[in-house]
Amino acid sequence: xxxxxxxxxxxxxxxxxxxxxxxxxxxxxxxxxxxxxxxxxxxxxxxxxxxxxxxxxxxxxxxxxxxxxxxxxxxxxxxxxxxxxxxxxxxxxxxxxxxxxxxxxxxxxxxxxxxxxxxxxxxxxxxxxxxxxxxxxxxxxxxxxxxxxxxxxxxxxxxxxxxxxxxxxxxxxxxxxxxxxxxxxxxxxxxxxxxxxxxxxxxxxxxxxxxxxxxxxxxxxxxxxxxxxxxxxxxxxxxxxxxxxxxxxxxxxxxxxxxxxxxxxxxxxxxxxxxxxxxxxxxxxxxxxxxxxxxxxxxxxxxxxxxxxxxxxxxxxxxxxx
Amino acid sequence: xxxxxxxxxxxxxxxxxxxxxxxxxxxxxxxxxxxxxxxxxxxxxxxxxxxxxxxxxxxxxxxxxxxxxxxxxxxxxxxxxxxxxxxxxxxxxxxxxxxxxxxxxxxxxxxxxxxxxxxxxxxxxxxxxxxxxxxxxxxxxxxxxxxxxxxxxxxxxxxxxxxxxxxxxxxxxxxxxxxxxxxxxxxxxxxxxxxxxxxxxxxxxxxxxxxxxxxxxxxxxxxxxxxxxxxxxxxxxxxxxxxxxxxxxxxxxxxxxxxxxxxxxxxxxxxxxxxxxxxxxxxxxxxxxxxxxxxxxxxxxxxxxxxxxxxxxxxxxxxxxxxxxxxxxxxxxxxxxxxxxxxxxxxxxxxxxxxxxxxxxxxxxxxxxxxxxxxxxxxxxxxxxxxxxxxxxxxxxxxxxxxxxxxxxxxxxxxxxxxxxxxxxxxxxxxxxxxxxxxxxxxxxxxxxx
Numbered sequence: 001x002x003x004x005x006x007x008x009x010x011x012x013x014x015x016x017x018x019x020x021x022x023x024x025x026x027x028x029x030x031x032x033x034x035x036x037x038x039x040x041x042x043x044x045x046x047x048x049x050x051x052x053x054x055x056x057x058x059x060x061x062x063x064x065x066x067x068x069x070x071x072x073x074x075x076x077x078x079x080x081x082x083x084x085x086x087x088x089x090x091x092x093x094x095x096x097x098x099x100x101x102x103x104x105x106x107x108x109x110x111x112x113x114x115x116x117x118x119x120x121x122x123x124x125x126x127x128x129x130x131x132x133x134x135x136x137x138x139x140x141x142x143x144x145x146x147x148x149x150x151x152x153x154x155x156x157x158x159x160x161x162x163x164x165x166x167x168x169x170x171x172x173x174x175x176x177x178x179x180x181x182x183x184x185x186x187x188x189x190x191x192x193x194x195x196x197x198x199x200x201x202x203x204x205x206x207x208x209x210x211x212x213x214x215x216x217x218x219x220x221x222x223x224x225x226x227x228x229x230x231x232x233x234x235x236x237x238x239x240x241x242x243x244x245x246x247x248x249x250x251x252x253x254x255x256x257x258x259x260x261x262x263x264x265x266x267x268x269x270x271x272x273x274x275x276x277x278x279x280x281x282x283x284x285x286x287x288x289x290x291x292x293x294x295x296x297x298x299x300x301x302x303x304x305x306x307x308x309x310x311x312x313x314x315x316x317x318x319x320x321x322x
Numbered sequence: 323x324x325x326x327x328x329x330x331x332x333x334x335x336x337x338x339x340x341x342x343x344x345x346x347x348x349x350x351x352x353x354x355x356x357x358x359x360x361x362x363x364x365x366x367x368x369x370x371x372x373x374x375x376x377x378x379x380x381x382x383x384x385x386x387x388x389x390x391x392x393x394x395x396x397x398x399x400x401x402x403x404x405x406x407x408x409x410x411x412x413x414x415x416x417x418x419x420x421x422x423x424x425x426x427x428x429x430x431x432x433x434x435x436x437x438x439x440x441x442x443x444x445x446x447x448x449x450x451x452x453x454x455x456x457x458x459x460x461x462x463x464x465x466x467x468x469x470x471x472x473x474x475x476x477x478x479x480x481x482x483x484x485x486x487x488x489x490x491x492x493x494x495x496x497x498x499x500x501x502x503x504x505x506x507x508x509x510x511x512x513x514x515x516x517x518x519x520x521x522x523x524x525x526x527x528x529x530x531x532x533x534x535x536x537x538x539x540x541x542x543x544x545x546x547x548x549x550x551x552x553x554x555x556x557x558x559x560x561x562x563x564x565x566x567x568x569x570x571x572x573x574x575x576x577x578x579x580x581x582x583x584x585x586x587x588x589x590x591x592x593x594x595x596x597x598x599x600x601x602x603x604x605x606x607x608x609x610x611x612x613x614x615x616x617x618x619x620x621x622x623x624x625x626x627x628x629x630x631x632x633x634x635x636x637x638x639x640x641x642x643x644x645x646x647x648x649x650x651x652x653x654x655x656x657x658x659x660x661x662x663x664x665x666x667x668x669x670x671x672x673x674x675x676x677x678x679x680x681x682x683x684x685x686x687x688x689x690x691x692x693x694x695x696x697x698x699x700x701x702x703x704x705x706x707x708x709x710x711x712x713x714x715x716x717x718x719x720x721x722x723x724x725x726x727x728x729x730x731x732x733x734x735x736x737x738x739x740x741x742x743x744x745x746x747x748x749x750x751x752x753x754x755x756x757x758x759x760x761x762x763x764x765x766x767x768x769x770x771x772x
Contacts, residue, residue, distance in 0.1 A: 069422050070726035070768075072444050156590035157608045174591030177538075179744050182594065265540025266593035267741030282415055283542055284730040 056298070063292040069285035082292040091268065091276065092293075099252060099272040102187055103304075106254075107247040109191045114198025114243065119228075121199070122206040132203075139196040147260030150189040151176065154261075179269035182262050186270055189257055194250060198243045205239025206232070241312045245305055252301045273297055367459050370665040371400025375429040377669065378406050378420070380413040384488045385432070387682040388673050395672045401665045421446035426659030429666035433484055435475035435651040435719060440726035442478035448656040450482045453667040462668075462675035467691040475651040475719040484653025485674040486690035490615035491717040492550060492639040492648035493709050495622055499633045500531065500610040509611075509637040513554065513579055516611070516640045520587040523610045533587040535609035536580070538743035539596040545732040546722070547613070548739045550647035552576045553721035554640070559731075560723045564770040568735075568758035576642070577739075577754060578747045585746045593744035605629065613639050615648055616713065617688050619705030636706035638713055645713075647721040651690070727768050734760045 026045065027038035063082055065075040086092045121132055138146065153159045154175040162172040175185040213235070217227045233240075255274045258264065264271035264279070271279075273293055281290030379385045385407065392403055406428070408416060413432065420427050421441060433441060441447045454465060464485075465473075472486035496509045504526055505519035520533025527533070537544040549559050555576035557567045567573050584592040589608050601618050603609040607629045621627050622634040639646045654670040656663055672678055676691045683694065687704040694700050695711040704710070723731055738757035742749050765771070 069418055070440055070444075070729075157603070158606065172590055174594065177591030177594035177744060179593075179741065262594060263539055263541040263596075265737060265740040266538075266744040267540060267737050269741075269744075279733050282411075283733055284727075285418065286730075 059291045059294055062287055063289075063295050065288050067287040069287060075288075078288070082288045083296070086289060086292055086296070091271075092273075094268065095271050095273045095276040098183060098270065099274075101183070102190070102254065102272055103248055103251045105187050106190045106194070106251040107244060109187075110195045110198045110247055111202075111240070111243055113191065113195045114202050117195070117199045118202035118206055119232075121203055135199060136196040138193045139200075141193070143193065143254075143256035144260050146189060146193050147257040150185075150192075150257075151261045154185055176262050177266060179266050182266060183270040186258055186261050189261065190251060190254055193257070194247065197250075198247065201239050201243040201246075202236065205236050209235050237312055241309065244308055244312070248304055248308065249301055252297065252304075366457060367399055367668070370662070370668060372402075373662050373665040374402040374404060375660075375662045375665050375669060376404045376406070376427060377430045378408070378413060378417060378428040379432040380410040381407050382410070382488075383686050384682070384688055387685045388487075388678065391678065391681060394678075395669060398672075399665070399668055401668060403669060421657065421659075424659050426657055426661060428657055429660040429662050430654055430656060430669055432487060432652055433655045435653065436722060436724045436728050438476060438483050438653070438655075439478045439724050440728070441655070442481065442483045443726060446658055447483040448658045448660070448663055450485070450656070450667070450670075453656075453664075453671075454482065457664060457667055459668065459671060461677060462671045464671075464674060464676040464691055467676050467693050468674075469690055469692050469695065469714050471649065471714060471717040471719055472651045472690045475649070475724075476653045476655075484655035485670050486651055487654045487674050488688045489651040489690045489714070490617045490649075490688045491710065491713045492613055492646060493616045493619075493706050493713050494611060494613045494637040494639055495604055495618065495706075496611045496635055496637060497604075497607075497630060497633050498635045499630070501635075509635065510640055511638070513640050513642040513646075517579065517583065517587075520583055520611065524587040527610075531607065532589045532603075532609050534583045534611045535588050535592065535595070535600045535603040536584055536612060536614070537595065537597050537600055538584050538588070538592040538740055539594050539599075540737045540740040541596050542729065542732045542736055543597055544736040544739055546648045546650070547646075548577060548580050549723075549735070550639075550649075550721055551580045553718070554642035554644050554646035556643035558721060558723075559735075560725070560765075564725070564765050566731075566758045566761040566765075568754040568761070572643075574751060574754055577742065577750045580739075581742045581750055582747045584743045588743075593740050604634070613646060613648065615650055616706050616710045617686075619687060623705045634705075636709050638709055638716075644718075645716045647718060649717045649719050649722065651719065727765060730764050731761055734764065 024035065026041060027033045027035055030038065030041065033041070062075070064077060064079060066078045066081070067075040117135060121128060121135075125131065141149075153161050156162050156172045156174045156177070161175070166172050173181065175181045209232070213231050214227060217231055222230065253274055254272070255278065258270055258272060258275055259278070262270040264275040274297065277290045277293035277297070280286045280293065379389075389405060389407075392405075395401070396403060407413075414434070414437075417428075417431050417433070420431075421444070433447070438447070442449075458465075468486055469489060471491075472489040473482075475489075476482055476484040476486055494509060500523050501507060501509055501519070504522040505515075510516040510519045516534065523531060523533035537547045552559060552567070552573045555572040557570050557572045557576075559567060561567055568577075589595070589603050595603070597614060600609075600612055600614065601621065604612045604622065605628045616636075619636065623631045625631045628634060639648070654673055656666045656670060660666050674690065676693055679689050679691055679694055682689075683699055683703065687707070687710070689695060689700070692711070695707075695714060700710075701707040722728075725731075734757050738753045742753045745753075
């Protein structure tokens with residue numbers, strides 16, 4: 001592999017004089033590629049530019065303007081005013097708090113449950129494949145359907161959950177109709193839907209672990225708990241990192257389930273940042289402020305992800321920074 | 323550029339071209355010849371033959387009923403109609419973005435009445451007076467027949483911006499058997515009677531049946547019912563100077579009444595219930611009474627949907643100082659950026675005409691012309707038909723703060739209502755004060771006052 005990389009670099013140097021400028025730059029961004037190889041990257045790069053970079057830059061531009069669709073004036077550049085207004089709003093901070101709570105609880109719970117289920121499925125079971133298939137069903141259902149189903153299940157008069165509660169002799173609870181229970185109820189739904197996602201990643205990780213360390217631990221008389229803490233968990237850092245990062249990003253941006261189940265209510269008790277952005281953009285038509293929230297979310301999720309990578313795998317973070 | 327370099331960038335160029343092609347806005351009229359009809363003797367109905375218009379509407383019964391008869395219009399006028407149907411919320415977004423970008427993609431759109439002031443103020447809609455005056459096809463002219471409140475809802479500052487396509491007003495749905503048992507057999511006519519009757523039913527319902535249900539969730543549609551309740555107490559949501567009236571004694575009393583009904587005598591979870599859940603509570607027999615728009619009538623008496631289809635009856639909405647309101651109308655309007663305004667006008671006139679609506683008598687209940695609402699056929703065949711015209715006569719679209727900032731107002735007020743319903747009547751004063759201040763600030767920032 002090393003040898004072939006060297007060969008490509010040599011060729012690249014030889015061809016540098018005749019290489020067209022854009023390709024030259026593109027190839028420069030990917031050391032080891034020659035110009036014609038860089039040409040193959042061009043469609044992907046252009047697609048990224050058009051579908052990711054351009055919309056993001058456009059959102060950044062909008063966030064720096066006053067652009068209300070309820071006003072006749074077109075976009076007016078107002079600098080950071082949208083950001084400053086948001087930071088002064090109590091509603092923004094409350095939504096941020098709920099988003100953080102949603103993300104933290106949902107991520108930790110899905111990972112913990114996913115790990116437990118993965119450990120169970122990693123043992124020899126008679127109908128392992130059937131269990132595995134059944135367990136991933138929630139993940140493949142579209143979030144709107146999940147939201148509607150759980151909304152019905154939480155219904156105080158007709159829902160299954162309240163039926164069980166009343167059968168046990170307790171008073172029925174309007175989970176989605178109380179400010180104290182609406183957000184936890186939505187988080188529980190999110191945990192139900194995305195635990196299988198963590199399960200799939202962690203199970204794949206467990207199945208790829210080498211047997212030798214476990215055999216050695218067994219010979220040394222380590223308990224199952226000691227084996228888990230001392231061997232399994234450290235060796236699972238990679239899959240755990242992937243699962244955590246995806247879960248953080250998914251849960252930070254959860255919209256459909258909240259929208260369908262509570263619409264952010266009662267009051268604003270389940271309104272997260274993305275719900276707030278939606279209301280500002282598509283109910284109040286304040287596109288500038290809505291875009292500002294989207295950009296703040298982008299920055300926050302990037303910072304959180306980076307912090308997680310740094311905490312779990314400092315060596316990866318070090319490589320990225322080099 | 324040598325051959326090798328050309329080959330190198332070819333895949334990229336192809337990608338760019340295909341992406342640009344995919345992103346391009348549809349321009350259906352681009353390939354059409356401009357209308358060439360100029361002869362005065364060509365009858366108006368055929369004058370725009372050969373033009374193609376594009377229509378944006380949302381998926382609902384009156385839309386389907388009208389579009390099912392599109393061939394009649396196309397045959398009569400020679401105008402070709404292309405339509406796009408979307409879910410309601412999606413249509414509103416698309417409408418807003420098309421208007422604001424001035425692309426003129428759609429010639430006719432279905433506009434909710436509360437957007438008329440906003441769209442008219444921004445110059446998105448074509449004023450229709452001159453069309454009514456100069457381009458009316460006699461057999462489709464229903465101007466004198468439109469229910470006044472529906473027609474009024476299509477105006478902004480005295481100018482007409484749409485013709486009423488669909489109109490629904492509030493009536494009271496109630497369970498006759500429960501009313502017979504607990505409320506002396508007479509549906510409540512006043513707000514006091516409604517409270518007393520709801521209390522009696524709830525107290526005797528054993529935790530299974532509740533007196534009254536209505537909208538209590540935080541979504542925008544919740545706004546209509548409590549705002550209509552405030553109207554019933556004699557004040558409007560905003561005064562003439564656009565100041566919110568939520569801290570007036572009347573508005574506080576109205577909301578205490580509304581919140582007490584839902585919190586104390588409504589099904590559990592009212593604070594999470596929108597209009598669909600409230601309707602469901604009646605269909606399932608969980609609630610005995612519900613004031614909502616009259617288009618729910620067919621569901622209420624449909625044995626496949628309702629558990630008590632034979633027991634559901636209809637009455638006028640409850641009355642305080644005035645009748646409560648829950649008014650909705652949508653109209654068909656012409657895009658100010660349309661390039662086929664005259665052809666679009668003919669479609670608008672046809673789709674809202676009495677003759678066109680009359681053909682749909684068996685399919686819908688939300689007609690906008692008086693002659694149908696007062697016909698024996700309507701009263702006999704449409705559930706609640708006996709009270710709908712009377713309810714339409716007392717309907718007042720001005721109960722609704724139809725200003726461009728409605729979305730923001732609704733966001734604040736619906737959230738407050740939802741909190742009040744969750745917390746109970748004791749929370750009303752504080753929540754109304756908070757909502758009032760928030761709305762005042764919002765309107766101040768929008769330039770309504772200093």
